[in-house]
Amino acid sequence: MIQDVENSLNAAPSLLVIFGGSGDLARRKLIPAMYNLYLDGLLPEGFAILGLGRKQMTHELFRALLREAAGKFSRQMIVEDKWTTFEKSIHYISGEIEKRQLYDDIAVFSKKLGGECNRLFYLAIPPTSYSPACRGLCQAGLVSAKDDSPTSRVIVEKPIGHDLSSAKAINAVIADVFHESQIYRIDHYLGKETVQNLLVFRFANSIFEPLWNHHHIDHIQITAAEEDGVGTRASYYDGAGALRDMVQNHILQLLCLVAMEPPWSLDADVVRDARLEVLRSLRPIVGEEGVKQYTVRAQYGPATVHGEEVPGYRREASIPADSTTETFVAIKAFVDNWRWAGVPFYLRTGKRMKKRTTEIAVQFKAVPEVLFNANKDRPLDANLLVLRIQPEEGFSLRMVSKRPGSKVRVVPVDMDFQYNQAYGGVSPEAYERLLLDIMIGDATLFMRRDAVEAAWSWVTDILTGWQKQATKWLPEYPAGSWGPIEADRLVEHYDRKWRDT
Ligand SMILES: NC(=O)c1ccc[n+]([C@@H]2O[C@H](COP(=O)([O-])OP(=O)(O)OC[C@H]3O[C@@H](n4cnc5c(N)ncnc54)[C@H](OP(=O)(O)O)[C@@H]3O)[C@@H](O)[C@H]2O)c1
Structure with missing residues (x-):
């Protein structure tokens, strides 16, 4: 029904x-x-x-x-x-x-x-x-x-500021005239169909929520990859970088939705309180040591992509040759609360990556190393739930199944759900939903001041740590790749690796 x-x-x-x-x-x-x-x-x-x-x-x-x-x-x-x-x-x-x-x-x-x-x-x-x-x-x-x-x-x-203090200043200017309940801060990711579906997926199905915690989940990867370079936004982008442009807003919002506790109602402020709690539980990444251990930043280098020569970031028009702005960032984050204790959230975003994709991959723990998983040289693939946000909205659940035949051969199979196939047509654009919500007066999908500032607070610690490193150059990754090899060290665990989506 x-x-x-x-x-x-x-x-x-x-x-x-x-x-x-x-x-x-x-x-x-x-x-x-x-x-x-x-x-x-x-x-x-x-x-x-x-x-x-x-x-x-x-x-x-x-x-x-x-x-x-x-x-x-x-x-x-x-x-x-x-x-x-x-x-x-x-x-x-x-x-x-x-x-x-x-x-x-x-x-x-x-x-x-x-x-x-x-x-x-x-x-x-x-x-x-x-x-x-x-x-x-x-x-x-x-x-x-x-x-x-x-x-x-x-x-x-966006952008609401470029660090915590400038975000506070912008918020204060608006708050001088408008009450918080009259202010709608847009993060267009929250208007996307699959992002809205995350709450339905988690809290309208009985099978996922009991598993949605550190007992059953090994780690979570959130990827927002773009194929394009800086294009016409070069001067804005060089002043911002991937952390400010993508992590502070979109990626942290996705993290909030995937990690939040069940809100007690669907009222805008109840849902926004639950999202805020996640931001407040994020373990700070502080100082030179912190950023060295938990973050990797890099710039795209020249390469041939789809048969076309593309310049490295520092050779793009309007980008200074000595720029140290990151076009890629990977972060190993932890949500230090009861549910997520010890579960790494691997976040990565970049320009000129292998393909345009935004997804959340929830990697469940492997089954015990007995029965079908007894062979240590060929471990079974663990269950994996992938929530695809763009370009093809949908989700898939990887399970292990027996291949037909007299031998017992177990292979991973994907159960796949695609929005456009299931419902036909093209989903409404994020701005359609958001503009309608503004007219209705429903602020659920908008950023509250305290959440914007909590996100900036976490991101500003990283920016400050990077500043202390006083780096003169950043590692490069070839345009059209999944990022620098340095990012692999964040995922140093023996059976974890970045997804090649
Ligand atoms: N474009 C996007 O996809 C996008 C996405 C996310 C966020 N944003 C944010 O949205 C804002 C607008 O971006 P945009 O790309 O639309 O910029 P844009 O193409 O440069 O347009 C700016 C607009 O503001 C008007 N304007 C600027 N200064 C003005 C002034 N002093 N008095 C009156 N009008 C003034 C301009 O009018 P005239 O042209 O007549 O001068 C123009 O209509 C920016 O804060 C940007 O960061 C944009």
């Missing part, structure tokens, strides 16, 4: 104001997501989108720009008459975030719509502009108090 767990899909009438409406994020993600919600009949009766930017543009030109982008990036094809109706709700105002005029114009526009719309302010702008944007909104009387109806919400993107 299909069981609907209620998260009412009824969004109230909403005005989505996108600061940075003409920017890359709005064009590639936000507008296509809104259009798909519209096609699926999930947008509220009264909705409007107001794009903001510095460039002078008419509404018509702005709509044409978004129409082109939606044609490229929308999950579902553009249906002309549907788009024509949808785009009537899109408007544009040009102005400087730092100038009062912009907020007066937003207020006039908002009044024209009538007073009953929730106001959602999406800050798709550099974090340095958050402060003037929040202040401007407040001074123009566009932010309602936390319990007022219609409500105001603000949405912020």
Whole structure:
């Protein structure tokens, strides 16, 4: 029987104001997501989108720009008459975030719509502009108090800072104007279908949870690998690196979902409390010795990938030749609580790796070395559960089975489940789910301030340890590989190795 767990899909009438409406994020993600919600009949009766930017543009030109982008990036094809109706709700105002005029114009526009719309302010702008944007909104009387109806919400993107103190500063700027319950910090990984399914998988099945602990699990690997290099994001990336860009947010969130205790309800703050506990239980990795023992960082070197010569990281345009920014990081982490005592969580992420994949692999302990596992030279494969997040969402469970025949031959077999095969079609994009949740007012899939700061606290210790190492160069791994050989030493156990997925 299909069981609907209620998260009412009824969004109230909403005005989505996108600061940075003409920017890359709005064009590639936000507008296509809104259009798909519209096609699926999930947008509220009264909705409007107001794009903001510095460039002078008419509404018509702005709509044409978004129409082109939606044609490229929308999950579902553009249906002309549907788009024509949808785009009537899109408007544009040009102005400087730092100038009062912009907020007066937003207020006039908002009044024209009538007073009953929730106001959602999406800050798709550099974090340095958050402060003037929040202040401007407040001074123009566009932010309602936390319990007022219609409500105001603000949405912020990563990166939230580049270390703990800068994250605290950004959070403080937003908190000056908005109450925590009005702030939606996006980590788009949390909007992915398989990531949401993790809680269902763990807590709606009876067979996994009893095994989900140090008694039965040998270790867990979380991999987020990209095939691409730095591309057009070179200067941003060189100031950030893999640890800040991927681990602080996406990978730690996956770790939280896989390691958290069962929440006592599905209320946003109860689930977020459970995720936070994981971050607080992470064993700190401190000082030069700590980072030496538990982390490996590296940069991609030149190689031929799919028949094409690709440059090493330090030869990429806009990357300094002496850069020590990591394009790969591997970490051996421990969640020091009762459930996970002694279980390593191997985390790795990198650019220019062998293939694009994000997955969580839960390696169960081997069976005793008797009966079918008596031969020490040929140990049986232990059970392995792989939760694939991208590109093909699904999961597989490796078991051992007897191969048909008169001899007793045991071989590993995979039970495989693929989302698109089971349910057909393409799953909604993460931003579709997240934008809908913002309109509904469900904050479960968003990062709370304390979690962002707890994640930064753990990551900042590692950054500080790396700084103390004062490294002049990083080891290289060939582009198109699974990373440097140095990463293998993190997995020094005799029957553990990184997965070649
Ligand atoms: N792009 C992504 O996929 C992505 C993913 C995750 C997070 N983010 C984050 O989202 C934010 C936006 O990224 P983006 O890639 O969309 O940047 P972008 O392409 O450079 O766009 C920036 C937008 O902000 C506007 N803007 C900048 N300064 C302004 C000012 N002083 N006054 C008024 N408007 C101003 C720009 O307007 P004009 O063009 O008219 O100047 C433009 O619309 C960044 O914080 C980024 O880190 C982006």
